[in-house]
Amino acid sequence: MLEIKDVNVSYGNVQVLWNLSMHVKDREALAILGANGAGKTSLLRTISGLNVPTSGEIRFQGENIVGVEPYKITQMGIAHVPEGRSLFPNMSVGENLVLGGNLSTPQQRAQTLEWVLSLFPKLEERYKQSAGSLSGGEQQMVALGRALMLKPKLLLLDEPSTGLAPIMLPVIFNAIESIKDEGLTVVVVEQHVQEAFKHVERAYIIENGRITIEGLPKDLENNPEVRRAYLGID
Ligand SMILES: Nc1ncnc2c1ncn2[C@@H]1O[C@H](COP(=O)(O)OP(=O)(O)OP(=O)(O)O)[C@@H](O)[C@H]1O
Numbered sequence: 001m002l003e004i005k006d007v008n009v010s011y012g013n014v015q016v017l018w019n020l021s022m023h024v025k026d027r028e029a030l031a032i033l034g035a036n037g038a039g040k041t042s043l044l045r046t047i048s049g050l051n052v053p054t055s056g057e058i059r060f061q062g063e064n065i066v067g068v069e070p071y072k073i074t075q076m077g078i079a080h081v082p083e084g085r086s087l088f089p090n091m092s093v094g095e096n097l098v099l100g101g102n103l104s105t106p107q108q109r110a111q112t113l114e115w116v117l118s119l120f121p122k123l124e125e126r127y128k129q130s131a132g133s134l135s136g137g138e139q140q141m142v143a144l145g146r147a148l149m150l151k152p153k154l155l156l157l158d159e160p161s162t163g164l165a166p167i168m169l170p171v172i173f174n175a176i177e178s179i180k181d182e183g184l185t186v187v188v189v190e191q192h193v194q195e196a197f198k199h200v201e202r203a204y205i206i207e208n209g210r211i212t213i214e215g216l217p218k219d220l221e222n223n224p225e226v227r228r229a230y231l232g233i234d
Pocket residue numbers: 011014016034035036037038039040041042043
């Protein structure tokens with residue numbers, strides 16, 4: 001559903017993505033892995049239109065999206081949950097969720113809200129509480145829920161487990177499983193490689209702005225370089 005070909009991205013005169021090619025299949029969960037500063041966030045921002053490549057192609061469901069305004073890319077069906085979640089802490093859970101749905105009619109919004117709350121019942125319990133008073137894991141649920149309010153086809157998640165205790169990892173990945181069961185395609189950037197491997201069908205490793213390794217979790221787990229650099233196993 002998403003096809004990226006030979007994409008180059010720079011911030012000013014600092015190039016951060018180099019001839020990067022990758023694809024995402026319909027309804028798969030895909031992980032993007034890599035060290036700090038490798039270019040993972042830059043890649044997600046490029047897909048959602050926040051960074052514009054200097055060259056290369058990006059096609060979403062067959063349509064070119066290079067140079068398309070971010071809000072139009074969102075309307076086409078790509079939702080991006082950024083690093084750090086960017087919730088409105090003083091607003092309630094419900095208000096944060098409804099803000100995500102401002103591209104649809106009130107009726108569609110009510111239906112989508114019902115769907116999101118059925119996926120994450122915890123948010124219904126916390127509906128009137130301020131988002132800032134929730135636990136980190138619950139706040140991540142709100143961020144996921146807000147993105148789902150857009151009824152996207154493709155969901156981009158940038159390090160959803162950042163700042164959470166390891167014990168919260170299954171909560172995040174179970175939420176990703178539920179989202180997949182709803183027929184969505186998910187691209188997740190994650191530092192917890194071992195946990196990510198349990199829940200994704202395929203992964204790419206990005207180093208210094210280049211894709212260096214691509215494959216199935218079971219193959220990557222046996223790759224000596226992946227074991228050493230990302231799994232901490234000699
Ligand atoms: N707005 C910016 N201006 C200039 N350079 C930037 C900007 N944003 C990121 N960079 C640089 O681009 C490179 C890739 O950064 P990016 O945030 O994409 O990495 P990342 O893989 O997401 O890292 P992390 O795991 O720390 O989130 C880094 O060298 C970073 O310093």
